[in-house]
Amino acid sequence: MYSIMKAKNEAMKDEVKDFTQDLIKIPSISLNEKKAAEFICGKMKQLGYDETFIDDIGNAVGVIRGRDPEPAIILNSHIDTVSPDEEKWSMSPFRGIIEGGKIFGAGASDCKGGLAAQIFAGALLKRSLLPMRGSLVVAATVAEENGCSVGLKKLVSSTLPSLGIKADYAILGEPTGNGLYYGHDGWVELNVHIEGVNPFQVSDAARTINSDLSLVSTIRNTIASEEDMEIGRPVFNDNSGFRSADMRISKRLRSSDSPEGAISWLNHEVAVLTQNEKNVSVEVTVMSENQKLYNGSRSVVKRVTNSWQTDPYSPLMQRARQSLSAAECEVRTGKWNLGKLGMGTAGSVLLDEFKIPVIGYGPGNEDSAHRADEYVILEKIYESVYGTASIAHGIAGIPVCGWTSDEI
Amino acid sequence: MNIISISQNISKLEFALFDGTCGEPSARGEIMNWMNTGSDGIPEMISACFTKSLRNQNRMFSANLICIRVPYGGQEFKIPELLSSNSLDKLKKIENAAPMHIPALLALIVSLKKYFRGTPISLVFETSFFTRLPARESSYAIDPGLSKEISLQKFGYHGILHERSYEYCHEKDKGISKTISICLEPIPEICAVKNGIPVMVTGGSTPLEGLPGETTCGDIDPLIILSLSENLGWGPEEINKTLSRKSGIYGLTGKKMDFAKLFSADDPVAKFAKELILYKMLLASGSAVAALGGVDAVVFSGRYRELGGQIYDYLSSNLSCFPEKHEILPDHLLKLTAAAGITALLKKSKSH
Numbered sequence: 001m002y003s004i005m006k007a008k009n010e011a012m013k014d015e016v017k018d019f020t021q022d023l024i025k026i027p028s029i030s031l032n033e034k035k036a037a038e039f040i041c042g043k044m045k046q047l048g049y050d051e052t053f054i055d056d057i058g059n060a061v062g063v064i065r066g067r068d069p070e071p072a073i074i075l076n077s078h079i080d081t082v083s084p085d086e087e088k089w090s091m092s093p094f095r096g097i098i099e100g101g102k103i104f105g106a107g108a109s110d111c112k113g114g115l116a117a118q119i120f121a122g123a124l125l126k127r128s129l130l131p132m133r134g135s136l137v138v139a140a141t142v143a144e145e146n147g148c149s150v151g152l153k154k155l156v157s158s159t160l161p162s163l164g165i166k167a168d169y170a171i172l173g174e175p176t177g178n179g180l181y182y183g184h185d186g187w188v189e190l191n192v193h194i195e196g197v198n199p200f201q202v203s204d205a206a207r208t209i210n211s212d213l214s215l216v217s218t219i220r221n222t223i224a225s226e227e228d229m230e231i232g233r234p235v236f237n238d239n240s241g242f243r244s245a246d247m248r249i250s251k252r253l254r255s256s257d258s259p260e261g262a263i264s265w266l267n268h269e270v271a272v273l274t275q276n277e278k279n280v281s282v283e284v285t286v287m288s289e290n291q292k293l294y295n296g297s298r299s300v301v302k303r304v305t306n307s308w309q310t311d312p313y314s315p316l317m318q319r320a321r322q323s324l325s326a327a328e329c330e331v332r333t334g335k336w337n338l339g340k341l342g343m344g345t346a347g348s349v350l351l352d353e354f355k356i357p358v359i360g361y362g363p364g365n366e367d368s369a370h371r372a373d374e375y376v377i378l379e380k381i382y383e384s385v386y387g388t389a390s391i392a393h394g395i396a397g398i399p400v401c402g403w404t405s406d407e408i
Numbered sequence: 409m410n411i412i413s414i415s416q417n418i419s420k421l422e423f424a425l426f427d428g429t430c431g432e433p434s435a436r437g438e439i440m441n442w443m444n445t446g447s448d449g450i451p452e453m454i455s456a457c458f459t460k461s462l463r464n465q466n467r468m469f470s471a472n473l474i475c476i477r478v479p480y481g482g483q484e485f486k487i488p489e490l491l492s493s494n495s496l497d498k499l500k501k502i503e504n505a506a507p508m509h510i511p512a513l514l515a516l517i518v519s520l521k522k523y524f525r526g527t528p529i530s531l532v533f534e535t536s537f538f539t540r541l542p543a544r545e546s547s548y549a550i551d552p553g554l555s556k557e558i559s560l561q562k563f564g565y566h567g568i569l570h571e572r573s574y575e576y577c578h579e580k581d582k583g584i585s586k587t588i589s590i591c592l593e594p595i596p597e598i599c600a601v602k603n604g605i606p607v608m609v610t611g612g613s614t615p616l617e618g619l620p621g622e623t624t625c626g627d628i629d630p631l632i633i634l635s636l637s638e639n640l641g642w643g644p645e646e647i648n649k650t651l652s653r654k655s656g657i658y659g660l661t662g663k664k665m666d667f668a669k670l671f672s673a674d675d676p677v678a679k680f681a682k683e684l685i686l687y688k689m690l691l692a693s694g695s696a697v698a699a700l701g702g703v704d705a706v707v708f709s710g711r712y713r714e715l716g717g718q719i720y721d722y723l724s725s726n727l728s729c730f731p732e733k734h735e736i737l738p739d740h741l742l743k744l745t746a747a748a749g750i751t752a753l754l755k756k757s758k759s760h
């Protein structure tokens with residue numbers, strides 16, 4: 001079985017490379033994913049998926065049906081990318097330039113390389129003629145980077161039920177360097193609103209919070225390190241005789257933290273810091289945004305990504321490890337570092353909101369994500385196609401026990 | 409009548425062209441790793457091979473019948489069958505039981521039908537012969553409900569050669585009714601045939617059960633599998649790979665070696681592997697004698713049938729009930745497949 005998959009994967013390499021390159025050439029900044037979604041949908045159709053369509057919210061969905069509805073495994077990657085700061089790039093972020101075995105472009109690592117690998121993993125199973133027991137869904141979702149998983153939520157709550165599919169497991173194509181990742185810290189973006197009649201007191205309070213919050217919290221051990229928090233500059237407003245200031249504060253959420261806990265913590269910290277400004281009121285809320293998706297639908301999203309962790313000894317992790325090992329792929333487990341606040345995956349949405357066990361397995365490099373000259377190594381994508389297909393077959397394929405001997 | 413005979417394996421597709429079934433093939437060839445490239449180009453490759461061979465004989469290539477040897481047909485295919493929509497439905501139904509072979513066969517059939525438009529296709533199954541195994545032999549001593557739920561039933565996987573081996577001996581001497589057929593293929597198999605009916609076979613629910621092969625382990629304690637899972641944390645894929653691809657001669661010697669090389673090897677490791685395999689054959693032959701209540705003929709078949717003499721000497725020196733001499737089946741699998749395929753075609757014609 002694995003020798004056939006390896007040979008088919010080898011034969012698909014050019015197709016995988018071209019698709020990834022073409023996908024990078026289509027800009028798909030959050031909330032503007034229409035062209036990329038149509039391109040992805042067309043490719044899945046061409047690759048022989050049993051069903052392909054764009055759902056109500058704009059996700060591109062491909063389905064490979066097995067004999068039974070269960071188990072169903074979802075391969076999920078987001079289509080959207082953050083907006084690249086082109087001045088910092090040494091090349092165009094939308095040309096998919098290949099140099100030294102790396103393909104460069106916005107979203108190359110996060111996570112167009114992962115998306116390509118997942119789409120072709122389905123194709124690899126099809127081309128290897130390996131029958132499936134359960135269903136395989138490849139979901140290229142919208143509004144992840146700047147939408148807090150609105151696309152994915154719609155997929156699980158509405159699109160999959162309409163297909164008669166209940167997701168049992170999910171694999172994210174987010175950048176793991178083809179390691180098996182089972183969680184990460186979260187983050188929350190909080191808004192500190194300071195208001196008062198005396199403009200000097202409002203300014204003093206805002207500047208005190210801005211300059212001292214990080215230091216005081218570190219000294220008092222209410223945050224682990226200064227890197228666990230990012231404090232924005234205060235923005236001042238004057239109206240109707242009041243002066244106000246708004247300040248954006250991002251905070252890392254460790255496994256035991258919650259957004260509510262973060263609000264309590266910040267309320268307490270700013271109360272301590274502004275105790276001398278008697279006539280100033282301070283309110284802490286979770287930031288939210290009203291967003292318009294590419295298909296015109298609107299949604300209000302809170303700027304929170306919860307921390308999450310799938311049990312590293314769960315059946316999903318165990319089967320993934322076993323399948324990769326049998327396929328002679330590297331088996332490396334770990335968690336995302338989230339070097340920059342504001343990054344994250346849809347893992348908490350799947351695991352906490354929908355109770356779907358989830359892991360990450362994608363070719364990208366986490367350190368390259370959201371940065372200038374973002375890249376993904378081509379060989380990692382090919383490896384990921386094979387690895388993802390092996391895991392998916394281990395979970396939802398018909399076992400080939402006793403039949404792999406060459407000649408009967 | 410030109411008959412294309414095809415043998416479907418995972419690593420290679422063998423094919424031959426017969427003018428009737430009496431003589432040797434007029435052309436033959438094989439495509440290695442055919443499943444790696446897909447089935448679309450296979451008919452063209454077969455056609456090109458035959459066209460080239462026949463051109464050298466100043467003949468034109470044409471086909472009146474295609475016969476395909478299929479390793480597994482389950483209980484659905486009790487005899488060779490001319491391809492119909494019903495047989496395609498039945499094949500899809502048994503896909504789970506042979507998930508490497510049946511989907512590949514279905515894809516091959518699609519491309520053959522497209523290329524050799526209108527040419528009838530006969531399917532000849534290795535397991536058909538074993539649908540006649542007595543229940544005491546084909547059943548496992550576990551809850552019958554469980555057996556039914558996951559289709560646990562013993563088969564053999566070299567039925568075409570075993571059936572022909574019996575016929576061969578019986579044609580030579582009508583008094584022969586109890587035959588031990590020893591098929592020497594990469595997964596060897598021993599079958600006891602009484603009055604043309606199989607009564608015992610070393611194969612099982614999958615080809616892994618039975619005698620050790622070139623890379624297969626043969627019979628092992630079922631709890632070894634649980635031990636591999638629990639002690640080493642292996643999943644079903646790794647266990648399957650180890651027992652079906654890294655065991656047998658390969659597992660014992662650490663070398664990729666076929667039966668011919670094993671029997672001519674001198675080193676102590678290979679000698680032990682040979683001794684172990686011969687011993688397993690001896691035990692299986694003893695079981696066959698017991699199932700038959702005696703033995704009239706011992707016949708060797710398969711690609712390593714020429715080793716039959718050596719093996720017979722060892723077995724007969726340990727089993728005094730063995731006949732004084734052994735037989736070697738001269739027929740090749742592709743020829744037998746063609747013959748069985750014609751039978752299916754004729755039967756269908758008569759019924760119309």
